[in-house]
Amino acid sequence: MASFIIRRLIALIPVMCIVLVIVFSLVRLIPGDPAVTLLGPGATQAQIDALRAQLDLDQPVVFQFLHYVGGLLQGDFGLSLKTGLPVAQEIVLRLPATIELSVFAVMVAVIFGIPIGVLSAIRPNSLFDHITRVVSLVGVSMPAFLLALILQLVFGTYLGWLPVSGRMSSFITAEHITGFAILDGLLSGDLAATWSAVQHLILPTAVLAAFLAATLGRFVRNTMLDVMGEDFIRTARAKGLRRADVVLNHGLRNSLLPAITVIGLKFAEMLGGAILTETIFAWPGIGRYMFEAIKNRDYPVIQGTTLVFALLFVITSIIVDVLYGVLDPRVRKKMK
């Protein structure tokens, strides 16, 4: 297993190199000049030229690339064109918010999605099955921004139960320990901050989780239906095992394997979906940071955030592969 992980980690290097080249060139293909954006309306050509020189933008692209890679090797992601702050530091500052949001969303999606799929599968075409299928169809097809708007309107503006946006009430000064708001609140024993963080987390989590829960529900239902028709399930039933035993230990366990792939892939996708959700909910994460950077043509930030997203994606897929090994002895054997 260890050698498998090491091999996968080594394979990560060429993948990241390719990502790097693609991102670097794509970013420069976006029309528009960062110097123009930065200086805004009213800037003179002389000012724009001066800034271009200052930012190395007048140098050949190959030079810019080598310069960038040289910096990366030393852990230097460059400086944001907009703020002049180190990109690595800015990403580290925002990463906890994104991770907090996506981890909660995955947890919620798994907690709701899998049982719904299982219950639908063991009673196919029942009323429950029909309702959950319609609901999950809506969940899969509804655009995130629309769901976000509806939730904000209902729970934020009309009912006033939950905050419309943000990560913490403006009136609370929370202590910064790990960057994970709920954890920090608990660690510092600040109840108001913890409660505020939980309240603020609910709506964005619901939006991010909805799509995954719906996908997962539909997926688990289908695989469960397949698995429940297999010979070994009939055998298990024939042995006189309890129904719950058959469903959970034999049925679910075998349906979970493909479901883990889906969760892994969707988790990585969710990080991308966070761009929209974070922007709508004013969530100070890395997705929104990237969105702003694209608008501002902030090359180093676009490159840095894309690399981090790519890295998270690759790491998630490694974790999925490892989990496969843990759950399935046949795969474990192959890994060796």
Next chain:
Amino acid sequence: MKVWKGFLAAMVALPLVAGNAMAQSAEQLKTLVVAVPSDPVSLEPGTNKAEPVGSEIILNVFDTLVAWTAPDFKDLEGRLATGWTVSADGKQFDFKLRDGVKFQDGTPFDAAAVKFSLERTKATNSYVKATFDLIKDISVVSPSEVKITLTAAYPAFLSILAQPQSAIVSPTAVEKYGDKFAANPVGTGPFVFKSAQADTNVVLEANPDYFRGAPKLSKIIYRVIPDASTRRLELESGGVDIVQQQGQLSAIAAEDIEALKGNKDVKVLETSSQIIRQLEFNNNKKDGPFANVKAREAIAHAIDYDGLLQGVFGGTAERVYGPLTSNSWAFNPKMKELAPAYDPELAKKLLVEAGVDPSSINLKLYSFQGPLWGAVATFVQANLADIGINATIEQTEFPALRALQTSGQFDVALDGRQPWYNDPDAHITIGYLSSLADTAMTFRMPGDKDLDDLIVKAQQTSDMEARKKLYFEVQEEIAKRVPGAYLFSPKLIVFTRANVEGLVVNSAPPLNEYWSVYKK
């Protein structure tokens, strides 16, 4: 273990927290929450590039020597200066400074601080290079007197001194924090910078020793909310007290403004701006359909200006009659008669006279992105279709459109300008001086000695009455050349919760000062 203890305590105390929320309301009444679309880029005059969020915070944390007087912003008043004189040749400015003012860190304010601040901005802020390079010398006459000498007469210099980039900084704080000054700005203003959290908020607290008297609020929180519909929902649910339109065409749609006007919890403050949005021609082009002034005139007559104001903006924008808005002190009232009227028949006739066959034109109409720009472009497109011109709309992001414009690769574009200092110079010189044709913001005027000389003369004449007359003439001369069709001027709109009082909306720059604001 600690985590679990905390968790347990949290569960037990949840109901108590709810009670705590009630107790906060007194504090909330003294706190103003302002929604802004993004983090401030720079919180100090030495690097600020007129980006709205940072600029507004600067005007609340720092003071300038002079400022425009509320509520109509037509006259300058002294802030850190109590009075000033300008020499007959317009090159020398003598300021008397206010006594007894202290920076927020206790450093006394004096002439040396003025010299230090302005020289610092001149050295570090490329954004104001064009105007600050005019400064030849700043001399400290006495601790309460400072003399600024320019290399050439530039009457708009007083307007420049009212800009955030000209705010006076604490020399001791600059020395103490060095290049971290932007993270620890210290001025003499009504509010003291407290903290900034990336993508989250900026917190200011009242300066009890402010020389005009302590502000009525105890705290301002600028909340960063990037999404326009979220800003609206936060305002409606009371999560923020103020949402600013910032004069941006894409901030909130006209129908949203109507909806908010019907909400009794929200007040809508509207004021005329000096922003101009226009359909501009590439006037430097020697060929193409619009090289002939009659063809340009035809387009100017093809547009249904009042229809645009009512149909697209529902009264949230005003008519522009020429190169200056009607609320500018240099606006020539005659422009109202000279401005082209909507007359498609005349437009068609003019095209014939110009020898242009409209069906031969296949126009690319460039515009910025955003639904409102899209609506304006569609409206103009329909007007052009009425006189037989087929136009396709190309909505482009800001940097890409700028690149096209500076390189001259367009025939017509929808564009605009938001002046940051309250002077006709802000529209006229940059927009129409032919030597600036290739710079970022211009009608790309061709070389034209008469007009160029007139513009420079108007820019440099120090007698304000004579200057006004010159600008009257400039406006008429520009109108004769039909460099574009002036479409509209969006009003500055600020939405506040109904209990917010004392806010005066400034037009150029469109930044609010919160010293006089309070909540009922």
